Amino acid sequence: MSADRLRVLPALCLALAALLVAIASPAAATALIPGAPAAAPAEATPPPAPIGTDSDAASDAAIAARLERIYAELDELSGVRVRASGGVVTLAGEVAERADLVRAEQIAGRVEGVVAVRNDVEASVDVGERVSPFLQKLTGLLRSAVESGPLIVLSLLIVVACVALGWWAASFGRFWRRLTPNPFVGDLLAQAVRAMSVIVGVVLALNLLGATALMGTVLGGAGLIGIAVGFALRDTLENYISSIMLSLRQPFRANDHVVIDGQEGKVVRLTSRATVLMTLDGNHLRIPNLIVFKAVILNYTRNPERRLEFELGVDAEDDPEAAIAVGVAALTGLDFILSDPAPTGVIVTVGDSNIVLRFMAWIDQTGTDFLKARSAGIRAAKIAVETAGFTLPEPIYRLRFDQLPDLEGAAAAPPRKPRRASPRTAPEPALSVRPDAHIERTIAAERRATQEEDLLSPARPVE
Structure with a gap:
């Protein structure tokens, strides 16, 4: 698996988590369908006010009778039995869901005169009782969907119309390319128009359905997805933005x-x-x-004009200024060397056995190859310096002998004179410097x- 795919996996996981959070939201199940049965709100922890009784509040019988009437009115708590003694209420029976256990205990605690509540109610494990509430909720949701069918269809038509309008507007490629500096930015703007058409269509449809809560959930999930994708594809996004900037610059x-x-x-x-x-x-x-x-x-x-430079060495006993003048004159005589700025030369270093000279000249790259011109310039300056009698020094090595051999009787060799280059009358023709x-x-x-x-x-x- 490539590195790009590995970077995308965390983004996909976070995006899936955001969608699951949006779907699991209490408002998400009912926001798309107007009139759908809403989830039961949680009971408030602090009691807003004490619950009165029909008769004497201190009577255990009155407390039990009041709670039984309340539970009888609630289908999910109709199976709860009540017994009161000395202000202590004992609840027994079965309910379909575990959340009803807490609700029954909260209601009993709010009755005036109740000192404590013993909750012995159990959640039913019978399949029929567990499935029945779910089927009732599903039936109510389907019934609400059928009743709200025309509104849902109208919302879908709005989404389709906005998307079609955006795709139609983005199809005018020439218009967007003329409107922007280059085709790349024009295509990018057309894609942005398509994306905006989808967003506008969804927002209008949710407003028509009155799903404002779901809209906030969707926008929050979209923000989370955007952050995840931004972190996972940071290098790719930076490279894409760099492409836009380079296309503009x-x-x-x-x-x-x-x-x-x-x-x-x-x-x-x-x-x-x-x-x-x-x-x-x-x-x-x-x-x-x-x-x-x-x-x-x-x-x-x-800039077609470019400077070439190279170095030549002459003997330490030679006149460097005279050697520079000879080399510069040789460069000036070449057709491809520009006269403005004129060729020049400088002394770089002075060593024990040689003097290093640097020659510089300008060429026009539209009709002259840089490497060929530099090679021809070196050749012309070398031949001119040697022809003028200057010596290009050879490497000098120093040898040390700890023990000298017996040289008695050996004839001493005459001292060797420095080699002088034989003067040349004229340089050989140079190679072509035309660019390849x-x-x-x-x-x-x-x-x-x-x-x-x-x-x-x-x-x-x-x-």
């Missing part, structure tokens, strides 16, 4: 050369879930829009062949 265009969160490539499309890149190796790379929205985006295509359009052609072909959504719109300004 438009930080790049298709075929732009970008670096997003350290991933380099050219933009293929922006979907409602991810930004699709094609790497310079020709591979597809999908980055979740939540990462794209929070990441630092480097766009090489936005293979990736662009691949992206264009894929965009034409694939019907997948694209939130990048040329009509929207780039941020």
Whole structure:
């Protein structure tokens, strides 16, 4: 099971619990059907007033007679027998439900002159007696439903009419897309219209039925469901909102050369879930829009002019300023190097055996490939520096001998002079620096062949 499904399970459990709470509400059973028999209200704990008797209140016989008359009027307590002695009332018999035991005792305690109540009433376990009250309630509910049938049908028609109106209004896709910045937001607004039509229809139907209590229960359950879904799908919702923000901001265009969160490539499309890149190796790379929205985006295509730089080393005894002048002149002579801003060079470090020089130049990426131009620039500067007689230093290694071998009689080797590069008359022709359009052609072909959504719109300004 995937992680997304595991995150959804708690939300579904909480949603089911909310629905069960709504159904189990005392008002839910009768709110949908006007006139349905309501649940019996709970007896108040503090007695509002003492219950009088027809004769002397202190008489046990009067107390027993009064309670028997009261129980006889209540069908669910008609089987309760009463005996009073010295102000102590003893209740016996059987009732259908356990809640009637408490009710009978509460009524007896409210009679004036009763000192204590001994409740010996038992709940019946007979199937017929247990089912009979349920069938009576069900019969009354069905009878009320039949009597309220026209009102229920009218409420259902209102719901259907509101839903149909909302679906009809949302079907005008062109209107919503013109009303919003891009098609993605337009489709989202159309879905919102559909959802609102359902909510309005249900609210109107419940108001017509007078089910205000049920409406509060449903709204409370909906709030609980919304909180549960929000927690369970937090990452998904954040990614979806990031897609909306990116579609509005438009930080790049298709075929732009970008670096997003350290991933380099050219933009293929922006979907409602991810930004699709094609790497310079020709591979597809999908980055979740939540990462794209929070990441630092480097766009090489936005400004076609780009600076290239590289380093060369010359011998420590050479003149670095003269070497810089030679290298800069070689870069200036290249056709693809821009004259404004002009190429330049600086001294980076001075070591024991070499001096490191850094050369910088600008190119126009619309007609020049960056990597090819940098490679050609390095080649031209190297050849020019060597041709001018400057030495590119070789690595120097220092060796330590703890014991010297016997060198008596061996002829001493003459000292070796530093190697000087042979001057060249002219550099060899450089390779072409025209950009390779293979990736662009691949992206264009894929965009034409694939019907997948694209939130990048040329009509929207780039941020």
